[in-house]
Structure formats: structure tokens, C-alpha cells
Amino acid sequence: xxxxxxxxxxxxxxxxxxxxxxxxxxxxxxxxxxxxxxxxxxxxxxxxxxxxxxxxxxxxxxxxxxxxxx
Amino acid sequence: xxxxxxxxxxxxxxxxxxxxxxxxxxxxxxxxxxxxxxxxxxxxxxxxxxxxxxxxxxxxxxxxxxxxxxxxxxxxxxxxxxxxxxxxxxxxxxxxxxxxxxxxxxxxxxxxxxxxxxxxxxxxxxxxxxxxxxxxxxxxxxxxxxxxxxxxxxxxxxxxxxxxxxxx
Numbered sequence: 001x002x003x004x005x006x007x008x009x010x011x012x013x014x015x016x017x018x019x020x021x022x023x024x025x026x027x028x029x030x031x032x033x034x035x036x037x038x039x040x041x042x043x044x045x046x047x048x049x050x051x052x053x054x055x056x057x058x059x060x061x062x063x064x065x066x067x068x069x070x
Numbered sequence: 071x072x073x074x075x076x077x078x079x080x081x082x083x084x085x086x087x088x089x090x091x092x093x094x095x096x097x098x099x100x101x102x103x104x105x106x107x108x109x110x111x112x113x114x115x116x117x118x119x120x121x122x123x124x125x126x127x128x129x130x131x132x133x134x135x136x137x138x139x140x141x142x143x144x145x146x147x148x149x150x151x152x153x154x155x156x157x158x159x160x161x162x163x164x165x166x167x168x169x170x171x172x173x174x175x176x177x178x179x180x181x182x183x184x185x186x187x188x189x190x191x192x193x194x195x196x197x198x199x200x201x202x203x204x205x206x207x208x209x210x211x212x213x214x215x216x217x218x219x220x221x222x223x224x225x226x227x228x229x230x231x232x233x234x235x236x237x238x
Contacts (some may be wrong), residue, residue: 004238006160031149034072038151043237048151 082227105209159229170218
């Protein structure tokens with residue numbers, strides 16, 4: 001379990017979306033690559049706004065991308 | 071390592087080295103030295119200018135190196151995580167500064183009481199001893215507050231690095 005308690009499928013979804021790079025995702029959602037790295041590793045829990053923006057890039061719902069398990 | 075973290079490392083090193091240089095000199099001065107005198111003022115101004123010049127030069131050098139290596143292709147230089155880390159770092163620095171001010175006030179009151187009730191210690195030889203025994207003047211209190219400010223600035227950069235290393 002990551003320190004934030006939030007897991008995600010971003011790495012898998014990037015792969016599905018034509019092996020999208022972390023930099024491309026960062027540019028698309030208006031974040032830095034370091035933030036995408038931290039989110040993927042479960043070290044940083046994004047704001048609701050950023051979570052929605054990431055989900056929209058993959059054309060999924062937020063719950064399809066992020067999950068919370070205590 | 072992000073550009074923000076690199077800049078924080080530079081600022082931490084520069085502030086620590088210059089802060090140590092300044093206070094090492096101030097605290098080793100004779101107890102009767104004039105801290106508001108022209109010699110001390112010139113030294114303080116020289117160090118302050120040096121601090122600004124070195125910090126700017128290092129930041130510019132870092133940006134040039136990052137661009138030439140192509141390691142920092144981010145369109146967004148600052149995002150919500152950077153702002154959150156900044157807030158946490160400033161909160162920690164606020165705690166250090168508050169603690170520093172409380173310690174200065176307690177020290178001034180403690181010395182005042184010691185003098186009033188004649189619990190005086192032997193004559194201090196250096197500025198560091200004087201700060202422990204008194205009597206303190208306005209210039210000594212200013213130096214102690216400057217020390218608290220310097221420690222708060224170092225706390226900002228150290229906290230930023232800690233949070234960047236941790237991830238948030």
C-alpha cells in the first residue's frame with residue numbers, strides 16, 4: 001500500500017494509450033513530470049481537479065484510474 | 071531531480087555557508103565591539119550582496135545546464151505539488167522563527183532579572199559569552215533576531231528538499 005493510501009492505474013493506462021510518456025501526460029494535464037512520477041508511485045495524492053484532468057485524458061472515470069483502500 | 075529541488079539545494083548551501091561565516095565572525099568579536107559600527111555594517115552589506123549574487127549566478131547556471139542537457143523539458147515549471155511543498159516549508163520556517171523570537175525574549179528577560187537580583191556572572195570576553203550573560207543592547211538583540219531569520223530561511227530550503235525527496 002502506498003503512503004497516501006491511493007492506488008492508481010496510470011502506468012497501465014499510459015501503456016494502453018500508445019505508450020504515452022510521463023512528460024506527454026504532464027503537459028496534457030498542466031503538471032510537471034515530477035508530479036506524475038510521484039502520483040504513479042503513490043507518493044502524492046493529486047487534488048480532485050488534477051485527478052479529473054488525468055482521468056479525462058484517458059477518457060475514463062476517476063474511479064477507473066484511482067482507487068482508495070485503507 | 072526537479073529544477074525546484076536543485077534551486078533549493080543551491081539556496082540551502084549558500085545560505086548555510088554565508089550564515090555560518092557571518093555569525094562565526096559576530097560571535098567571536100570582543101564583548102565590547104560596536105556591532106552597529108561602519109566596519110561591521112560594511113561586512114554585513116558585502117555578505118548580503120554576495121549572497122544575492124551567488125544565488126542568482128547558481129540559478130542561471132542551473133537553468134543553462136538543464137537546457138543544454140535537455141533534462142528539464144517541462145512546460146509547467148510549477149504545479150500544485152510545488153505549491154503544496156512550498157506551503158509546508160513556509161509553515162516549518164514560521165515555527166522556527168516563532169521559536170527563535172520566544173528564545174530571544176526569554177533570554178533578554180532572564181538577563182534582566184539576573185542583573186536586577188545581582189546574580190551576575192564574570193565579565194564576558196566575547197560576543198557569544200555576552201549573549202549568555204548580558205547586559206544586552208539593541209545591537210545584540212538585532213543579531214539574535216537575524217540568527218533566527220537565517221535559521222528560518224535555512225529551514226525553508228531544508229524542508230523543501232525533504233518534501234521533494236519524500237514525494238509530497
